[in-house]
Amino acid sequence: MVVEHRTIAIGGSTGAVKDLRRILAALPADLPAPVFVVVHVGAQGRNLLAKTFEGCGPLPVTTAEDGETIEAGHVYIAPSDRHLLVIGGAIRLGRGPRENMARPAVDALFRSVALSYGSRAIGLVITGHLNDGASGLAAIRQRGGITVVQNPSDAEAPDMPFGALEASDIDYRAPTDGLAPLLSMLAQQPPGPEVQASRALELEVDIALGRPCESTTIAEIATPVPITCPSCAGVLSEIKEPPLRFRCQVGHGYTAEALAREQEGSLDEAVRVALRIVGERATLIERMVRDAQAAGRTHAHRDLHDKARELRTYEDVLRRAALGWMDAPRTVR
16 A cells, blocks of 8 residues: 555653653644654553643544554554554554563554655654664664654653664754654655665564564574573574664564663572572581581581581672672663
C-alpha cells in the first residue's frame, strides 16, 4: 500500500511525558501527518497515558487500537504491553518479545514506520535513559526518512538523545520548545529519494508483531555469540547491521548498553549469593576447627584453621565487591 502523507513517530522514556505535553501543545491543528508516540511504561499500565495529553493541544489524542485506520492530524499513544506498529495504512499492536526489557518499545515503532513510510517517515527521540530508539532512528535514516533528536542538554535524561546521535547521522536536533515548529515544517516538506527496505528490517518488524521467531530467522540477520539472554537464558546473536545490539532465538532484543546493564544486575546478585555461600562455608569450617581442637587432632586443626582463614579472606573480598555494587549509581528507566 502506498502511503501519501508523511508520518511522525516520537519515542521517549524518563521525563518524556512532561516534554511531550509541551510538544503536542505547540503542534498546529492542521498538521498534515499522524503522530505515533511510544513512552516506556510498565506492562501493568491501565492505558491512561492518552488522557494525560488530552486538552494540551489542538490535536485529538487517543490510545492506539489494533486495526485502526490512520488519520493525519491525530495522535496515537502506544498502549501498555503492546508494541505500537504501523503497517501500511493501519495500526497493529504486536505481542512480540520485549526489546531492551520494554513493550511497547521505541525501536519497534520506528522500524515499522521506516518500513511502511520510507522517505516519508519522521522520527524523533526525546529524553530517556540508555539508548532506546537509536537503532530504530538509524533504520528511518537508512530508508531515506528524516531523523530528529531533542538537544541532550535540554533533556531530563540525555542518554537516549546522545545514543541516537552516536548511532547514526542525525538530520536535526532542537530544544524542546523548538521541536513542534520543526516537526510541523518537516511534515510539509516533499519526501526525498527512498531506499529499498532490507530483509532484516522486514524480519524485525515481523518479530515485534509476534510472528514466529525461529533460529533460521535470527540467522538471517545476526551471528551467534557466547553471551546469554538475560530474559530467557538462550544464546544471543549479534545483529549484523549497526548499531551494536543483540537478539536471542526467542526474539528478545538488547542494545549493548541495555545488555550491559542487565548483566550488571546479574553480577550483583551473583556476588551476593557467593558472599552468602562463602560465609556459611567459613562458619562450618570454624566449627570443625573447634571440634578438631577439642579432640586433639593437631594436624586436622591446623589445616582446617588455614582453610577457615582463607575463606574469611574470600568473604571479605566479596563483601567489598557487594558494597561497591550497592554504592554504585544505577540507571533508572
